[in-house]
Amino acid sequence: MATIKDVAKRAGVSVATVSRVINNSSRVTPETREAVTKAQDELNYHPSISAKIALRQDSDIIGMMIADHSDPYFGQMVKVVDQLATKEGMSLIVNAGYRDADRERQCIDELIQKRCRIIIAHSMNLRDDILIRYMANQKSMILINRNLRGFPDRCVYLDDEGGAYLAVKHLIQNGHTKIAYIRSSHQVDDAEQRFRGYVRALEEAGITFNPALVVSEEPTPQGGEQGAETLLGLSQHFTAIACYNDMQAAGAMAILSDNDIRIPENVSIIGFDNTAISRYLHPRLTTIMNPVSAMAISAFSIGLAIVKGEDASVHSRVFTPTLIKRFSVRDLRSF
């Protein structure tokens, strides 16, 4: 691999001049510039970013930690940050922790080792004390989907409890009282919050909570299939299923449909997240809007403001979910 020295030699100039041409850092005569560019091209020279970072001690890299590369929810989040980063002339590195605490630590350590200027982390399994330590040391680290005590201005999150409450309240307002819930089997904050929203909506409506109508499954279509099968086997009567997320809803709908149970005529379904898939299920899924893009923009903006020494408090930190009405919930009161 050609180095700056090779280019300098070939162009008959010093390395300093080559550096200046590469970085447009100060005036260089057109002839010199031409000669350098030519040499660069002939040698297929690509400056080493590492050498630059080693020397300069800062990097223009923004690092993200997400749970899973193959999950479109995170895909959207990454895309938004990627486009903002590009606009700022920064580059992006994304690590996925796959919901494993050790792997998550590794991912964040790697981002630090690569000297990312901003770190945006969506941690699923890291304990508070570990995150607190990272946050304390990385002044431009932002957390998505977590409200960590001590760092109110660097935590961007959704009101998950309120979202689930909204979903279940919508079912109740449509006359449902026997409402099953497929929760996430992961031990994460949002799973707990969403479940709590379900319980609160029931309680507020004076409906007694029936633990037999709650199943715990992976937050995937397969989990939804499994959950629906379990619920059907229970021979407990229910008229609606609220799900942890849209993926589970998709799986549950497939199983219901396989069993000739019509949606929403026989059973109503409500999802969460408003993932792309929800618009293409049949019937189109009523769900809760999770403003991922807006949260990603906010997280990025806060990080950027910190790095630039600007005021970060102008950006939103807690986001409110809203109901997206489609066709998977039946109004029982009109019958």
Add this chain to the structure above:
Amino acid sequence: MATIKDVAKRAGVSVATVSRVINNSSRVTPETREAVTKAQDELNYHPSISAKIALRQDSDIIGMMIADHSDPYFGQMVKVVDQLATKEGMSLIVNAGYRDADRERQCIDELIQKRCRIIIAHSMNLRDDILIRYMANQKSMILINRNLRGFPDRCVYLDDEGGAYLAVKHLIQNGHTKIAYIRSSHQVDDAEQRFRGYVRALEEAGITFNPALVVSEEPTPQGGEQGAETLLGLSQHFTAIACYNDMQAAGAMAILSDNDIRIPENVSIIGFDNTAISRYLHPRLTTIMNPVSAMAISAFSIGLAIVKGEDASVHSRVFTPTLIKRFSVRDLRSF
């Protein structure tokens, strides 16, 4: 940010010893190791990867270029490579070019500048001559979804033409002759190949190709919606629609359904790629299996073999699509 010197000073040893502890590179007495680890921890020291790369000239980073972070197709590809990389103790960087030639070049340049040991690129818009130049200079660069002349052993791709042929032949075998096609509006190889497969299947069956039944749309659900609307407005009779991919199929199905056209009773649909979504559409989508994971594994294995100086020719390079029969195609012959 603490440096290796700070740690050395605090632990009362030399930087070389700290380096040895970090890299487990040679024997160190337990007491020394302990002292170093303690100092590291107290100072929150994270070694700079950049300094290491600058010095060692190689990196254990594997770089990928994909089209779009938010597309689950690429998400799956990235996940597979990520897990293989982790197993090899390597880290992963992914850049997305969003189907723009300039951005794609930037992405690849960035991967080179970061001194990735292996580069896996899925280029949509780069011209052959540009790719040839990159491939010639980057000996461990692998191309996915492209058969670049001159580099047969570093190109991993799907027989797209054969896949579309398979799809349309399946429709024909089920008695369809008026077959519409929604193609991708992108000027990329696979779009052209798949379209060719459609035409060949028709020709082989003696069905005259009707250009009025072909519409060109974005490879997204929105594109599929648009395409279906156009086709319906044409008042040209058709009994089946073959799509460039599953996303388009999902969108088309939603539009058909909105217009009370039943699938497959009134119109059959076939997709391409066997994306996760295809199993959760209603009815479940008959489609063509695109073995992304297998291709990603192959690309990675070839790259690794090159880097290790092993024989790369044992890994598959061209992949054959297969038909996944589900419930979106009706057999017209039984009526």
Add this chain to the structure above:
DNA sequence: GTGAAAGCGCTAACAA
């Protein structure tokens, strides 16, 4: 406008 040289954080060869 250009060059010489110092130095970033780190590893590895060599010495002790």
Add this chain to the structure above:
DNA sequence: TTGTTAGCGCTTTCAC
């Protein structure tokens, strides 16, 4: 087992 030191590719200051 540990320390000293050269040097990786690059940027930047200071001369000229």
